Amino acid sequence: MGLSQNLKRKQFTVVLMQFGLLRLGERGQHSQIVFQSLLSASAMENPEKRVEVVLLSCGSFNPITNMHLRMFELARDYLQGTGKYTVIKGIISPVGDAYKKKGLIESHHRLTMATLATDSSDWVTVDPWEMNQKEWVETVKVLRHHHENLRNLSNAEKSSARCKRGKKRKKEEKECSLETKDCPEVMLLCGADVLATFAVPNLWTTEDLEEIVGKFSLVCISRTGNKPEDFVYGSDLLWRHRQNIHLVTEWIGNDISATKVRRALRRGESVRYLLPDPVVQYLQKHHLYDQESEDKNDGVVLEPLRRNAKETK
Numbered sequence: 001m002g003l004s005q006n007l008k009r010k011q012f013t014v015v016l017m018q019f020g021l022l023r024l025g026e027r028g029q030h031s032q033i034v035f036q037s038l039l040s041a042s043a044m045e046n047p048e049k050r051v052e053v054v055l056l057s058c059g060s061f062n063p064i065t066n067m068h069l070r071m072f073e074l075a076r077d078y079l080q081g082t083g084k085y086t087v088i089k090g091i092i093s094p095v096g097d098a099y100k101k102k103g104l105i106e107s108h109h110r111l112t113m114a115t116l117a118t119d120s121s122d123w124v125t126v127d128p129w130e131m132n133q134k135e136w137v138e139t140v141k142v143l144r145h146h147h148e149n150l151r152n153l154s155n156a157e158k159s160s161a162r163c164k165r166g167k168k169r170k171k172e173e174k175e176c177s178l179e180t181k182d183c184p185e186v187m188l189l190c191g192a193d194v195l196a197t198f199a200v201p202n203l204w205t206t207e208d209l210e211e212i213v214g215k216f217s218l219v220c221i222s223r224t225g226n227k228p229e230d231f232v233y234g235s236d237l238l239w240r241h242r243q244n245i246h247l248v249t250e251w252i253g254n255d256i257s258a259t260k261v262r263r264a265l266r267r268g269e270s271v272r273y274l275l276p277d278p279v280v281q282y283l284q285k286h287h288l289y290d291q292e293s294e295d296k297n298d299g300v301v302l303e304p305l306r307r308n309a310k311e312t313k
């Protein structure tokens with residue numbers, strides 16, 4: 001359950017207690033069940049009651065493939081199919097060069113290719129904030145950044161609507177500027193391979209994972225060779241927050257991988273229909289992905305590993 005839903009559930013629990021419908025000890029589990037049922041029923045009846053969601057995908061996108069774009073379509077279908085959510089936007093956030101992953105080409109090329117790839121989408125966009133930071137940014141901070149942006153945006157919209165209605169009255173103007181409004185939830189979208197990396201020592205901190213699945217939510221798309229259900233079951237942290245983890249199955253098996261695309265390019269093989277045509281044209285024009293680019297950062301420690309190892313010393 002995300003931030004705004006958590007708040008609503010707490011308010012709902014207080015109302016139930018005020019009417020004597022719940023005893024103190026029962027409030028957690030029972031109110032959650034009743035609240036969830038009412039929430040789904042009312043959301044299905046009235047689409048306006050659905051929780052608005054923005055999907056954020058962080059990754060190398062080196063280069064962006066059709067499967068990266070498919071992830072968004074699959075996640076949106078899944079979430080909207082639950083009857084509880086409306087997905088209003090998708091954001092692709094290419095990682096900065098300071099991530100130091102082997103074979104990672106300059107972020108401006110990855111950004112341009114992602115922009116070309118999303119030109120045909122009316123809801124998925126690319127955001128350069130993360131890659132424009134001087135240092136590598138933890139994913140939880142990218143989530144916080146976009147959540148903050150959305151909150152400011154919805155407060156500004158609400159304020160301007162209210163202020164327009166009652167602009168003459170000073171008191172109301174003051175209320176407008178202080179008012180807060182429910183804002184869309186931000187969910188992290190990833191493939192099952194990224195979920196599996198949660199167990200790699202020093203790659204993710206427990207605090208960050210707690211926040212990602214506890215405060216935000218996760219939408220995870222199946223990927224060949226990974227068993228995300230088993231992984232969630234095997235982790236106490238993930239299991240505790242399993243109501244915030246949405247596992248989506250890709251039934252039309254599609255194992256496109258950027259690593260394999262780069263390999264094909266090095267070998268002079270066609271990658272058409274694996275990537276959008278404008279991306280293929282761009283990387284051919286700029287002669288991207290050869291042995292030299294693949295050797296970039298070879299032997300360099302991945303920045304999260306370096307940072308977290310330093311902090312645990």
Ligand SMILES: Nc1ncnc2c1ncn2[C@@H]1O[C@H](COP(=O)(O)OP(=O)(O)OP(=O)(O)O)[C@@H](O)[C@H]1O
Pocket residue numbers: 057058059060061062067068071189190191192193194221222223224254255256257258259260
């Ligand atoms: N075929 C796929 N199925 C499911 N998820 C995918 C697939 N390809 C990429 N993703 C997801 O897209 C996000 C960005 O992935 P990334 O840029 O690492 O692409 P990749 O194909 O995994 O590249 P690489 O092989 O270089 O790691 C990650 O969350 C990853 O799990």
Ligand SMILES: NC(=O)c1ccc[n+]([C@@H]2O[C@H](COP(=O)(O)O)[C@@H](O)[C@H]2O)c1
Pocket residue numbers: 058059060061094095099101137138139140194203204205208304
């Ligand atoms: N601790 C963290 O926040 C952490 C650790 C490892 C990877 N990541 C992110 O996950 C994504 C993984 O991308 P790749 O699968 O391309 O390596 C990147 O956006 C990277 O910044 C975050």
Ligand SMILES: [Zn+2]
Pocket residue numbers: 193
């Ligand atoms: Zn990957």
